[in-house]
Amino acid sequence: MKQTVSLAPFASPFAGHVEMSKFRKFLPPFLLLSPSIVLLLTFVHIPAIHTIYLSFFSTPKGRRPSKFKGLENYQDMIADPVFWKVLGNNVIYAITTIPASIIIALIMAQLVNSALPGRPFLRFSFFLPVVLPLIAVGNIWLFFYLPGFGLIDQIGSLFGLPNTNILGSSETVLWGIVGVSIWKESGFYMIFFLAALQGIPRDLKEAAYIEGASNWQIFRRITLPLITPTILFISVIATINAFIRIEHLFSMTQGGPNYNSALLLYYLYENAFVFWDTAYAIAQSVFLIVLLSIIGIGQIFLMDRRVHYQ
Amino acid sequence: MSAISIKKLNKFYDSNHVIRDASIEIESNSFTVLVGPSGCGKSTILRMIAGLEDVDSGTISIDGNVVNSLHPKERGIAMVFQSYALYPHMTVFDNIGFGLRLEGQRKHEIEAGVSEAARILKIEDLLDRKPRQLSGGQRQRVAIGRAITRKPKVFLFDEPLSNLDAALRVQMRVELAKLHDQLDATMLYVTHDQTEAMTMADKIIVLDKGEVSQAGAPLELYNSPKNSFVASFIGSPTMNFLKARAVAVTKGSVTIKLLDDLELKIANGDTAVSVDDELTLGVRPENLSLVQAPKAHCTGKVSVVEQLGSQTFLYLETADGPLILEADGSTKIKVGDLAPISFDVKRCHLFNKHHQKI
Amino acid sequence: MPSERPDWTLRAPPKTWDEQLEIAKKLTVKDASGTVTQYGIRIPSAGFPSWLFSGIVYGNGGKITNGLGTATFIDSPEVIDALEKLVALSTTEGVMRPGILEWGATPQAFFEGQTAMMWTTTGNLTNVSKNAPFDWGVAMLPGLKQNGAPTGGGNFFLSKDLSGDELSATIDFVKWISAPAQSIAWTKATGYVSPRAETYETAAMKAFLAEFPYPIIAKNQLQYAGPEFSTYENPKTVGIFNRAIEAVMLGEKQPAPAMKEAQAAIEEILKDYR
Known part of the structure; x- marks a missing residue:
């Protein structure tokens, strides 16, 4: 904790410095993880959820568009x-x-x-x-x-x-x-x-x-x-x-x-x-x-x- | 009677003749150490005794029975591996009791055997742990415990201390020696470390290139090496060797001349030696001493001073070649000084050009 | 095209289903243990059994679709009867290997003497002429009541969005690819029927047929042929039909209930298109 404060000279030594240091603590790992998170969301999770969503609709055929069919x-x-x-x-x-x-x-x-x-x-x-x-x-x-x-x-x-x-x-x-x-x-x-x-x-x-x-x-x-x-x-x-x-x-x-x-x-x-x-x-x-x-x-x-x- | 008797043992790996006509006698209840540099065949002999390697020719007898074709479990041996070879998925208890379980012993017999071994080795509180949770020394004990439960006639140790740090190694040496007294069993111990051999053994067998170079009690090997290999291998720092030539031979002594024409009269037995023979003079560091200049055989320039406290090793450059000299711990001599040296001619060894002691 | 093995003694090919069966029985050979070493006939069925089967239906005076793609008649007596006759070849009559039979392996089976007659695509004609190690012949498909045959092949589609140069280039291409010069090469290489009648009037084709007359039999058979199964949502409907025929050939179902079931399932799909 002391180290964090000393590395952040602009952080107030009083109120809020704990929140600030917490934020500073979690930001770098989050930034490092974000490329993987974005890729996983784009190519795995969002398509999977979208697939589940689409499974409640009918197949669009010719002039008949897709409509909600429930289960x-x-x-x-x-x-x-x-x-x-x-x-x-x-x-x-x-x-x-x-x-x-x-x-x-x-x-x-x-x-x-x-x-x-x-x-x-x-x-x-x-x-x-x-x-x-x-x-x-x-x-x-x-x-x-x-x-x-x-x-x-x-x-x-x-x-x-x-x-x-x-x-x-x-x-x-x-x-x-x-x-x-x-x-x-x-x-x-x-x-x-x-x-x-x-x-x-x-x-x-x-x-x-x-x-x-x-x-x-x-x-x-x-x-x-x-x-x-x-x-x-x-x-x-x-x-x-x-x-x-x-x-x-x-x-x-x-x-x-x-x-x-x-x-x-x-x-x-x-x-x-x-x-x-x-x-x-x-x-x-x-x-x-x-x-x-x-x-x-x-x-x-x-x-x-x-x-x-x- | 010998616990292990090995006669004319030979082993080939493809065309490599790794064990050559080795004959070894190991007395019952002795602590015998097989020592030699790496590649000398010591582990191979141990593995042949254990039954892990086939014998190409010769016989191995344990307690009078030839065991060449017996399964390891029928030989009455137990082996402690350099890596300890603990089963990583089993608890300490199961590791130690594995052999008993294979023998089909009952649960309470296994428990009795395991706790007996654990008591001897003081590892009662480790029985529920897995090997990965143990320190090196603890693993070593478990490995020994596994050997103890099988109540073997002969314990075989394959460099068991080489994976431990220096301090622990010294401690385990003492404990193994105590264990030997306590168990009253024959122990055959393989190592490349002559210090381990000297400190632990009743009898040392020195191997060189698959052949038995010399066998005997530690001090016998130290004081009367049969050849320059044993002389150089046993003792630390190693024996000094200087080139020499016989200039006069009388009954009971040989006078030799070193490179700078220094002549020394060395006591000699009946071995044949003639004038002009090329010889090697062997002298241990403690058989050289610093003396007052008039009494000195020669002088040497000090290149390194190793102070161990109780003694000091001096590395000297002389006209006859490099020498290591053991001086007492309080010597004031410094690097660069000229040291007057005296040879203890009663403690010098002479070797012929075939490296055999004369 | 039924073709025949050389060791048959009857030189005249079968003209009707009954004749075909009679010859097939004679040509079915068993060894001492009763194992068949040569079957009389082989009608391949793997994947799309409905294709050759529709030829049998036409030969039985039946129809499979209404030609508009909105109705099928596969539960009609003519279809069911045709299916019973087909299955009987490998069951009660024992003149055809039971189970589903591969297309690709069919000429091979013929060459190796495992079957004495085979039905197969005209596209195999050149293959057979090159590889059959014996004398053989080609005849029209024998029908149950009359001549009948399936048709196959592909279509060129012209998109309605095409216009100007694209449209004329497309039309040119279609004309070119179906022109006699290309068709003759195609017929020579495979045995397939040339799509335009005028091709058969060319000197080149006449010369080829004078030397190797078998391709003309398929062309002459076209007058008895019916259309290939085709409806709305065709992959699904023809799939149902094919699977139903397979189920019968495998012995999983009886012809009448299988065809009635398939007809009902197809009806369910096609009712939306009427």
Whole structure:
């Protein structure tokens, strides 16, 4: 406090100097923060609030301008069986791709982190899907899945398995998409796990080994607790990705057949830019934002108690 | 009986021969220190005893049993790492009790083991903390506590004090020595610091480039180094070395000539040496003294004066080469003075051109 | 365009749906374990099944829209019957691979002998002529009651705001792009039908067709063709129609209720435009 006063010779030593110094204390940090605040408001908060506002209006069509509809867009959403179908698809997609890709990523990271022969080749192979754009990955898998002469049917035929039509059947098309996503995402998450694993001092594992811990016990009791921050981070990223990464749908199924592989964002896109029913798409956007916020915040709260930050 | 007996041990990293035919005996209940400069292989030997590195050839026996292919937990050893290797996500209690838990001991047995170790190390009030909340010295104790609970036959220490500050290091040296008396166990301690070796060890094993250079009690190594490596490594400040040539050899003594034609008659055993052999004279700073000019063997110009209070080290330039001399703490000599020097010829060492003592 | 595999013994292409089915049955080959190694026919359906399906409807004497974009008739008996016949190929008759079938993979399936006949766009004709490793042929789409075919393609739109030089330049461009010289090159490269009848009277086109006569079949089929599905809010309405056909092909719904449901949903959208 004394320092503040001495640096402000014009401030009255009597009444008001406390307020003045308070103001002087908060002004510089506020000024330093203001560029970020302006950017955040302009590109995140104001558009988000504007989106919520727009979701209460109808889509303007030709001569009919947009008019206030209240919650009607949301009521339409609840009454729309396709919305529930794609939401259900997305939930299945999320609860399968997230754990599967995280577990596979962790196994691959362990493999790549251990002293195996051909490690550089393994690293490259595991990482390859990461550098490919998802839309290209979709194209590659389209050929894997082709009925009759695709890779899967060719391999299957070696073992006398019947031909498949994975992307052409309602029972399997979503699993086809799930497989692509796991293949694509696992390599990406592996990089984070690899970094986390390499951050664990070798001494810790050696100490546990000397104390009689098996490989599994070392993994379970030492490695796993020490990479929980990474697991949390990846599970948040993976959850978000499960709802926002849909490029492969464009190159593989266009959400079909009959919406069996459509995810929430794809249906949102279709409403916005194929059907031009923007009001409905906006209501779905709001739903998606709220859903992701709840999931993200919930995950952090739920796992924070069990996460060890070094 | 030896607690640890190592015979003809060899280790290769690719084509690097890092341990060469090392044979070591470590007596039961001794405090043995493996010492050597970095890269000499001391940590590798420790890790091979622990079971963290494979043995390429030779045998390691603990309590008479060859343990080459045994899992670390079956060797009856515990190890304290330089980094302490405390599990950062576990409390002190869980860190110390981890080994017991892995052994499948019951809860009350674990509690008894942990509190026993905590009592010995006086860390009872730290048991609920995480390692990051501890000071360096406290972490060190926890690491030792973790070793104690496993009641090993042999404690292995890998440079355990090198991460501590100087004052704490001196204190921990004393505590480790006390702990050794209290536990009555064999301790094998690796360090690059000869002071730690001299102050703590019953027996020192000096390693040089993967080979055992000399093994013995601290004073034995200090007074009778087998070679110039041990002579230079043990003792601080280090031993002075001067180039010399044998000019006369009699039974029981060798007369040598230094660079400026100074002749000294040095006591010598039966080792073969002949006239004109190139030799190295080794003399410790305390075996040189300041004398009155007539009695002096030579003189040196003082370049540095290091006053430690109880003694003073003088760095001298002489015609025979640079010398460090230990004078008493009250000496008045200054930089630039010419100091008359006398050699204690009974305490001088001679080394041949293969660096072996003659 | 149904095309056929060389190992068939019938040299005359099917003219009716019944003939097509009969031949498809003969050409469906199974191995010892009962797995089909070659299907008789393949009608691609991925993404927009309504397109080829409308050809089947026209061949069944039906209509899908009123031509004004304000009404559809997809719950009519002709449409439902056509859909039942289409689905039967892969269900009760077993002559077509079940599920939704990709467009892109259809010629490939034909080349590799996975299907003996295929329906596909005329734009695939040149592709097939270059890549089919066997003798093959082209015929008009066999109809349920009569000949019928869908039409497709794109349109040039002239904005009403255009005037003067811009307007005349635009008209010039449209004339140029659809002129015989361009059309012939286009037809040769793809197999697509040339948009202007006069193109077929040119010496160049006659010479080309004398050497490779198949493109003329599509042009001659135009007399039986009906318009492509088109209404107000077309993306939404045709989407509903396509999804309903898919649901039936996937076995999720029965033809009649699926078409009635879709008709009702489209009605809900189009009622505002009448």
